[in-house]
Amino acid sequence: MSAxxxxxxxxxxxxxxxxxxxxxxxxxxxxxxxxIIQLVLFGYAINLDPKRLPTLIVAADSGPASRAIVAAMEAxxxxxxxxxxxxxxxxxxxxxxxxASYVVTVPAGFERDLVRGTRPQxxxxxxxxxxxxxxxxxxxxxxILASAxxxxxxxxxxxxQSVPAAVELVIQRRYNPEGITAYNIVPGLLGTILTMTTIxxxxxxxxxEIERGTMENLMAMPATPFEIMIGKIVPYIGFxxxxxxxxxVCAQIxxxxxxxxxxxxxxxxxFLFIGCNVTLGYTFSTIAxxxxxxxxxxxxxxxxxxxxxxxxxxxxxMPDWAQVIGSALPITxxxxxxxxxxxxxxxxxxxxxxxxxLVAFWLAVGTLALFRYRRTLD
Amino acid sequence: xxxxxxxxxxxxxxxxTKRFGDKTVVDDVSLDVxxxxxxxxxxxxxxxxxxxxxxxxxxxxxxxxxxxCLGLDILRDADRIKRQVGYMTQRFSYYExxxxxxxxxxxxRIYDLPDRVAVVKRTLERLGLYQRRDxxxxxxxxxxxxxxxxxxxxxxxPKLLLLDEPTAGVDPQARREFWDEIHDLATDGLTVxxxxxxxxxxxxxxxxxxxxxxxxxxxxxxxxVIQSSSLSTMIVSGRDVGAIAKAxxxxxxxxxxxPFGNDLHVVGPDPALLKTAVEAALAASGSDAVATAGETSLxxxxxxxxxxxxxxxxxxxxxxxxxxxx
Numbered sequence: 001m002s003a004x005x006x007x008x009x010x011x012x013x014x015x016x017x018x019x020x021x022x023x024x025x026x027x028x029x030x031x032x033x034x035x036i037i038q039l040v041l042f043g044y045a046i047n048l049d050p051k052r053l054p055t056l057i058v059a060a061d062s063g064p065a066s067r068a069i070v071a072a073m074e075a076x077x078x079x080x081x082x083x084x085x086x087x088x089x090x091x092x093x094x095x096x097x098x099x100a101s102y103v104v105t106v107p108a109g110f111e112r113d114l115v116r117g118t119r120p121q122x123x124x125x126x127x128x129x130x131x132x133x134x135x136x137x138x139x140x141x142x143x144i145l146a147s148a149x150x151x152x153x154x155x156x157x158x159x160x161q162s163v164p165a166a167v168e169l170v171i172q173r174r175y176n177p178e179g180i181t182a183y184n185i186v187p188g189l190l191g192t193i194l195t196m197t198t199i200x201x202x203x204x205x206x207x208x209e210i211e212r213g214t215m216e217n218l219m220a221m222p223a224t225p226f227e228i229m230i231g232k233i234v235p236y237i238g239f240x241x242x243x244x245x246x247x248x249v250c251a252q253i254x255x256x257x258x259x260x261x262x263x264x265x266x267x268x269x270x271f272l273f274i275g276c277n278v279t280l281g282y283t284f285s286t287i288a289x290x291x292x293x294x295x296x297x298x299x300x301x302x303x304x305x306x307x308x309x310x311x312x313x314x315x316x317x318m319p320d321w322a323q324v325i326g327s328a329l330p331i332t333x334x335x336x337x338x339x340x341x342x343x344x345x346x347x348x349x350x351x352x353x354x355x356x357x358l359v360a361f362w363l364a365v366g367t368l369a370l371f372r373y374r375r376t377l378d
Numbered sequence: 379x380x381x382x383x384x385x386x387x388x389x390x391x392x393x394x395t396k397r398f399g400d401k402t403v404v405d406d407v408s409l410d411v412x413x414x415x416x417x418x419x420x421x422x423x424x425x426x427x428x429x430x431x432x433x434x435x436x437x438x439x440x441x442x443x444x445x446x447c448l449g450l451d452i453l454r455d456a457d458r459i460k461r462q463v464g465y466m467t468q469r470f471s472y473y474e475x476x477x478x479x480x481x482x483x484x485x486x487r488i489y490d491l492p493d494r495v496a497v498v499k500r501t502l503e504r505l506g507l508y509q510r511r512d513x514x515x516x517x518x519x520x521x522x523x524x525x526x527x528x529x530x531x532x533x534x535x536p537k538l539l540l541l542d543e544p545t546a547g548v549d550p551q552a553r554r555e556f557w558d559e560i561h562d563l564a565t566d567g568l569t570v571x572x573x574x575x576x577x578x579x580x581x582x583x584x585x586x587x588x589x590x591x592x593x594x595x596x597x598x599x600x601x602x603v604i605q606s607s608s609l610s611t612m613i614v615s616g617r618d619v620g621a622i623a624k625a626x627x628x629x630x631x632x633x634x635x636x637p638f639g640n641d642l643h644v645v646g647p648d649p650a651l652l653k654t655a656v657e658a659a660l661a662a663s664g665s666d667a668v669a670t671a672g673e674t675s676l677x678x679x680x681x682x683x684x685x686x687x688x689x690x691x692x693x694x695x696x697x698x699x700x701x702x703x704x
Binding site: 214375 | 472
């Protein structure tokens with residue numbers, strides 16, 4: 001009787017499976033929620049051709065031609081020109097802390113040289129840490145320049161138009177001159193790998209105790225919720241730091257990613273980031289009823305962390321609402337910090353804008369976890 | 379036995395009530411336990427034994443009632459109570475993926491025991507597990523797991539030990555040794571509240587409390603509980619007890635009929651009526667079996683208590699109200 005194929009047996013299993021699925025509301029929500037969220041994120045938030053990138057102008061000369069060039073850049077949609085002019089030092093700082101993606105420098109005597117036809121230089125420096133974010137804009141630049149000059153060089157200057165390029169465009173891809181993708185990906189990977197592993201580890205921390213029946217015993221012992229939380233997250237911070245070391249050594253050996261900044265700063269930021277993650281995972285485990293749910297929550301968190309953090313797709317290409325969500329994720333600030341430290345040599349002062357969100361996030365989820373932790377079996 | 383001076387009252391609770399949704403699981407339970415006593419907590423499955431124990435040690439918040447445990451308020455001082463209470467859960471709740479020594483070490487650290495290494499070593503030796511200290515706890519048999527759990531829950535020298543069905547699924551010898559250990563601990567002044575389903579274990583307690591459907595329905599020593607039930611028992615011995623059982627079951631004055639091998643225990647509240655019923659059944663069956671007066675056992679009393687509690691519970695049963703939330 002046991003051999004062969006019984007529809008009744010298959011039906012028994014299917015019915016049981018459906019009943020269990022329906023009882024597990026979180027799984028059910030995920031089945032509905034994940035496709036919707038993915039559709040929205042991929043459909044609306046991701047933009048491989050980022051526009052309106054913040055641009056500073058450093059002008060030692062000013063005149064109709066340079067104004068026309070700046071206006072044309074703005075009109076192209078790729079560049080968002082900051083009002084006013086910046087000093088060279090300010091512009092450099094803005095590139096390092098990431099508040100500007102481009103700096104356009106108009107050298108002294110630009111207008112005069114243009115009229116004379118001696119091909120003045122126009123220097124455009126781009127933050128090339130993320131090649132994907134800058135390639136399109138830089139590619140469009142010669143065309144923008146040509147059409148701006150065409151309108152400007154009229155009358156007696158029309159002859160200059162015939163010269164293939166009246167202005168010598170000098171493009172500097174800062175921090176990643178060769179546009180090597182790995183330089184950008186490795187810091188991002190550091191963030192995503194840590195997000196996945198460290199959140200998952202602690203997300204299972206309490207649910208495993210509940211599933212194995214050891215939670216009741218733990219609760220009957222005189223350990224406070226804070227002690228339990230600290231005891232559960234600290235080992236995983238150590239675990240995360242080991243992972244970081246492995247990734248960094250590989251990054252160095254396999255991809256030759258430069259290390260411009262200090263290891264101490266990198267360690268400090270990494271500690272904060274791992275702290276955020278393990279505490280978040282612990283918070284998940286105070287909410288989830290079993291390990292399965294804890295894993296699903298981790299996955300749910302992982303999705304926006306990959307898509308909205310600037311890891312896979314340029315952050316500045318996303319609409320405002322997606323940038324707001326992205327800014328709430330610790331990984332966004334961590335990836336920016338690591339790119340800054342490794343590629344630009346950023347120090348703590350340059351990273352203040354990335355550090356405080358990490359600290360705030362950590363404190364917030366830690367408080368939530370303590371609030372969520374149930375001291376009784378009720 | 380300890381007297382009623384306040385320092386000797388270990389558990390003193392009044393009107394303890396716990397509801398899960400619509401269902402009242404523990405209903406107005408009051409009990410007191412004195413120092414050095416071993417009190418058996420009995421009752422059918424789902425009668426509220428575990429829930430009561432969990433409320434005493436602060437794992438559940440009562441919905442009503444008040445009380446003290448070791449002189450501390452069970453509602454406000456749960457944290458301080460936990461330090462002085464040993465609790466052994468129904469299911470083995472130490473870490474199966476830790477070794478025996480690692481488990482004990484963990485517990486010793488949690489309770490901040492001074493001289494931890496020595497305490498753990500002593501515990502291992504007393505358990506007879508010193509040679510196997512590096513074995514995973516998950517690899518132990520049921521009896522050894524239970525001994526480990528007991529050792530771990532008394533390592534911090536609690537004043538009160540709460541045991542929730544500690545011997546479920548353990549062989550008779552291991553159970554006997556377990557109870558010898560419990561008596562040793564009680565002699566040293568430890569107070570024990572132990573829930574069980576086994577009658578022989580109930581008989582090893584100084585006092586028993588019987589709870590059914592969340593209410594205490596009997597308490598006292600084993601003899602007192604049997605006496606207060608005022609049940610009589612007739613034992614029918616011989617062949618064909620099966621046929622006699624059928625015949626006697628519907629007779630007036632017969633409450634319980636239970637075959638024990640070649641014997642048949644017939645229990646009823648009125649001795650005269652019971653005797654008449656049994657004799658009538660014997661005569662009707664034409665069997666050569668003989669009926670003699672027997673001792674009423676604790677089990678007979680418990681089944682009676684359960685049945686009467688069930689009958690009392692049915693009319694106003696919370697279960698009848700609406701569906702439980704999914």
